[in-house]
Amino acid sequence: MAHRILMCSPQYYHAPGALRQWERFIELLRIAADVHIELVDPAPQAPDLVFTANAALVNGDLAIIATPADPAQTIARKVYRGTLARLGFATTFIDGASFAGTADALFDRVRPITYVGYGPHSDRIVTLQLGEFVAARVVPLGLAGPHFAHLDSVLCPLGSGHILVYMPALNPHAQRLLRRTIEPEYLIEISSADAMHYACNAVELDDALIMHHASRGLRDRLLAAGYRVFSTDLGEFIKRGAGAKRLTLRLDDGPAAAGAAA
Numbered sequence: 001m002a003h004r005i006l007m008c009s010p011q012y013y014h015a016p017g018a019l020r021q022w023e024r025f026i027e028l029l030r031i032a033a034d035v036h037i038e039l040v041d042p043a044p045q046a047p048d049l050v051f052t053a054n055a056a057l058v059n060g061d062l063a064i065i066a067t068p069a070d071p072a073q074t075i076a077r078k079v080y081r082g083t084l085a086r087l088g089f090a091t092t093f094i095d096g097a098s099f100a101g102t103a104d105a106l107f108d109r110v111r112p113i114t115y116v117g118y119g120p121h122s123d124r125i126v127t128l129q130l131g132e133f134v135a136a137r138v139v140p141l142g143l144a145g146p147h148f149a150h151l152d153s154v155l156c157p158l159g160s161g162h163i164l165v166y167m168p169a170l171n172p173h174a175q176r177l178l179r180r181t182i183e184p185e186y187l188i189e190i191s192s193a194d195a196m197h198y199a200c201n202a203v204e205l206d207d208a209l210i211m212h213h214a215s216r217g218l219r220d221r222l223l224a225a226g227y228r229v230f231s232t233d234l235g236e237f238i239k240r241g242a243g244a245k246r247l248t249l250r251l252d253d254g255p256a257a258a259g260a261a262a
Contacts, residue, residue, distance in 0.1 A: 003033060003205055004251035006083070008040035010050040010236075018236040022050070025210075025247065028232050033205035038251065040083045046076040051242055052249040053152060055080035056091075057105045059134050060254045063089040066101035069121050087251065094130070097123040103150040103246060105130060107255045109159040109204075112136040113181070114255055117151025119143030136255035139181055141174040148195070152245050156200040158209075160225050162186050164202070166195035188225070194218050201243030212243045 007026070010018040029035050040049055048054070054076070056063040063084040068077060081091050093099075104122040106115045114136045118124040120143070127140035141151060147169070148154045154169035163182050167175050167189055179187070190199055194215050202211035209227045212234040219229050234243055 002036040004036050004038065005029070006038050006040060006052045006055065006249040006251055007247060008049040008052050009042050011042040012044045012047040013050050014047060015236040015239070021234055021236055022247065025232050025234060025244065028210055028230055029203065029205065032208035032210055032230050035205065038087055040079060043075060043079055046079060048073065049076050049079060051246045053102045053246045054100055055249050056084060056101045058089065058249065058251055058253040061089055062133065063091045064133055065091050065093040067093055067097065067099045069098035094126055097125045097129065099123070099126045100150060102249060103152050106152060106155060106157055107136070107253060108157045110161045110256050112256050114138050115141055115151060115155060115157065117141050117143055120146055120149040134255055139177060141178065142171040144169055144171045149241060152201055153198055153241060154195065154200050156202050158204055158225070162188050162225050164188050164190060164200045166190050166200060168192070169195065188221055190218055191215065198238055198243030201245045203244045203248055210244050212238055
């Protein structure tokens with residue numbers, strides 16, 4: 001069955017080469033796996049629509065629409081909500097709190113866990129409120145600083161049960177919590193060099209991982225975990241702190257079933 005992914009052309013994302021990089025990225029997605037891509041109509045007033053991971057957290061047929069911290073992003077929110085409703089999703093949102101969708105909320109692929117980051121773009125209270133919508137334990141992870149402003153920049157749960165993570169970007173409490181939650185052999189801790197290339201901001205499609213760049217050492221570890229690793233230049237988006245995953249939103253998403261194990 002094809003993977004359903006929501007994307008948006010960077011038609012109004014004013015960066016030289018961005019459209020070419022985005023088109024090559026789509027080509028690579030289609031080479032790596034069977035994908036069906038749904039498109040958001042770009043809007044000149046909202047160039048950041050290209051970062052569709054910021055649209056919502058999709059849980060089955062429900063889309064929990066993001067509430068941006070920046071009021072200027074309200075146009076993007078309306079466009080995303082209208083698009084997801086048109087695609088057949090029921091929509092809701094978390095009232096009274098900033099929430100950055102799947103940029104800060106990530107489902108574990110084998111454990112009944114939802115990792116929720118809080119920091120510049122998602123409020124701490126979101127980690128409590130999301131529990132009302134997802135049938136999975138919510139693990140709150142605080143971000144340590146502004147450079148890696150979203151959880152998906154520093155953590156990537158994989159279908160193999162492994163977790164890609166850049167630990168220094170999490171606050172000390174989050175680091176301890178993650179180490180208590182995940183078996184050590186399933187943590188793949190990446191280097192600062194790989195983190196700067198946003199290696200955790202990767203798209204997983206079956207046994208394929210698509211990202212901007214990965215070092216030889218990281219590639220070897222992912223190969224040992226059973227993955228084919230694909231890379232493509234996304235430099236125009238990396239400049240804005242976004243990699244491959246931020247350009248996509250999985251429409252066939254949801255938490256792992258209770259009782260699953262790595």
